[in-house]
Amino acid sequence: xxxxxxxxxxxxxxxxxxxxxxxxxxxxxxxxxxxxxxxxxxxxxxxxxxxxxxxxxxxxxxxxxxxxxxxxxxxxxxxxxxxxxxxxxxxxxxxxxxxxxxxxxxxxxxxxxxxxxxxxxxxxxxxxxxxxxxxxxxxxxxxxxxxxxxxxxxxxxxxxxxxxxxxxxxxxxxxxxxxxxxxxxxxxxxxxxxxxxxxxxxxxxxxxxxxxxxxxxxxxxxxxxxxxxxxxxxxxxxxxxxxxxxxxxxxxxxxxxxxxxxxxxxxxxxxxxxxxxxxxxxxxxxxxxxxxxxxxxxxxxxxxxxxxxxxxxxxxxxxxxxx
Numbered sequence: 001x002x003x004x005x006x007x008x009x010x011x012x013x014x015x016x017x018x019x020x021x022x023x024x025x026x027x028x029x030x031x032x033x034x035x036x037x038x039x040x041x042x043x044x045x046x047x048x049x050x051x052x053x054x055x056x057x058x059x060x061x062x063x064x065x066x067x068x069x070x071x072x073x074x075x076x077x078x079x080x081x082x083x084x085x086x087x088x089x090x091x092x093x094x095x096x097x098x099x100x101x102x103x104x105x106x107x108x109x110x111x112x113x114x115x116x117x118x119x120x121x122x123x124x125x126x127x128x129x130x131x132x133x134x135x136x137x138x139x140x141x142x143x144x145x146x147x148x149x150x151x152x153x154x155x156x157x158x159x160x161x162x163x164x165x166x167x168x169x170x171x172x173x174x175x176x177x178x179x180x181x182x183x184x185x186x187x188x189x190x191x192x193x194x195x196x197x198x199x200x201x202x203x204x205x206x207x208x209x210x211x212x213x214x215x216x217x218x219x220x221x222x223x224x225x226x227x228x229x230x231x232x233x234x235x236x237x238x239x240x241x242x243x244x245x246x247x248x249x250x251x252x253x254x255x256x257x258x259x260x261x262x263x264x265x266x267x268x269x270x271x272x273x274x275x276x277x278x279x280x281x282x283x284x285x286x287x288x289x290x291x292x293x294x295x296x297x298x299x300x301x302x303x304x305x306x307x308x309x310x311x312x313x314x315x316x317x318x319x320x321x322x323x
Contacts, residue, residue: 025262028088029062035253036092038077040070044206047287048122048251049093055274056267073158074098075108082115086256088263091119094254096162096247099303104310105160106321112307117259118300120271123289124250125205126228127166129220129237130212134196140174140220140240143200147176155181155189155198160321163189165310166202166223166247168317173242193217204249205230206288223247230288247309250292252299268296 033056037049046068053064069077078098084090092098094116103112129140135152137143146152154171156164159182171178181198183189186207192198194216202223209230211217219234223245227236237245253271255264274280275291284291294302314320 025260025266028263028266029060031089032063032065033089033091035064035066036077036081036090037066037068038070038074038092038095038098039068041068044125044204044249044287044289045093045095045251048095048284048289051280051283052093052122052253052271052274055280056270059270059274073102073160075102075110078108078112079110081254082110082256084256086117086259088255088259088267091253091255091267092116093251094303095251096249096306099252099254100250100306101160101162101165101310103307104165105314105319113300113304115257116254117257117264118296118303119253119255119259119264120268120296121250121252121292121294121299121302122271122275123284123291124248125288125290126222126224126248127162127202128205128208128212128222128231128234129167129170129200129202130193130208130217131200131220132193132196132198132217133215135199135218137220138218140235143220144174144176147171147174147178147199151179152176152199153179153181155183155192155201157186157189157203158182158184160314160319162247162249162310163202163204165313165319166245167200168319169245169247169313170202170237170242172317204288209288221245228288244309247306250302250306251289252292252294252303264296 035049035053037046039045049066053066057064074097081090081092099112131137137146154167186203189201193201212219219231221237221240222228222234224236272293275293281291
C-alpha cells in the first residue's frame with residue numbers, strides 16, 4: 001500500500017512537471033496582485049478594474065490592488081505591463097483604447113497583441129448616436145437628410161478615440177460631410193452638444209443615458225446586434241441597414257505575454273464565475289455595462305479583430321496621430 005501511494009504521488013508530481021505552470025497555478029496567488037488601470041481614478045475603466053479586483057480578492061483569498069497609471073491614452077500603462085514579469089502578479093484592465101483604437105491610429109511602443117496575454121473579457125457598453133435637441137431630426141433618415149442639406153459638426157472624446165472613429169464610420173456610410181470637434185474627454189463633448197454647439201456625437205451608452213432620459217438629447221441608433229434594454233425603443237444600426245456597426249466600449253483583463261497557461265485559466269475561470277452572478281450583473285448594468293464572458297482564446301481573437309477593424313477605417317479616412 002505504501003509503495004502504491006508513493007508511486008501515485010510520484011505520478012502526480014511528474015504530471016505537474018509536464019504541465020507548465022500547473023504547480024504554480026495550484027498555489028496562485030501567494031502574494032498581492034496588482035491590476036493596473038491606465039486612467040486616473042473615476043470613470044468606467046477604473047470602476048471595472050476595482051470591481052474585478054474586489055471579486056478576485058474575495059474568491060482567491062488574496063489581496064488584489066488597483067494602481068492608476070494614466071498618460072498617453074493608456075500607452076504608459078500598457079508599456080509598463082508589457083515589460084512586467086509574466087507571473088500573474090501584474091495585470092491590467094485593457095480596454096477599447098489601449099487594445100483597440102489607439103494601436104489603430106498611432107505607433108505605440110508595444111504590440112497590443114503579441115506583448116500581452118489575453119485573460120478575460122469582462123463587460124462592454126454600446127455606443128449611441130445622439131443629436132442635439134436643436135437638430136430637427138428624430139430618426140436616421142431625417143438626420144442624414146438634414147446633414148446633407150446643412151453644415152454640421154460632431155464632437156468626440158478626442159482624435160482617434162472610439163467616439164471619433166465610430167462617428168466617421170457612420171458619416172462615411174451615410175454619405176455626408178461634417179466638421180469634427182475633438183475634445184479632451186467625453187465630458188466637454190457632451191457639454192457642448194447639450195448647449196447646441198455641435199449637432200451630433202456617438203458616446204458610450206453609460207455617458208449618454210442620463211441626458212437622454214432627461215430629454216436633453218435625442219437618441220437615433222445604437223451599435224450592436226440587438227437593441228439595448230436601457231433604450232428599447234431605439235433601433236440598432238443593423239436594423240436601419242448599416243452593416244458592421246458592432247463596436248463597443250469594452251473592458252477586459254490582460255497580462256504580460258507568456259503568462260503560465262494554468263494561471264491564465266484560473267483567472268479566466270474566476271472572472272467568468274464572478275460576472276455570471278446576478279449580483280455583479282446587476283451592479284454592472286447600473287453603469288450600462290453588459291457582461292461579455294469569453295475564453296482567453298476568444299478574447300485574444302476579439303482584440304485582434306477590433307484593432308484590424310479600426311485600423312482599416314483609420315487608413316481609409318486618413319486618421320493618424322502620427323501625422
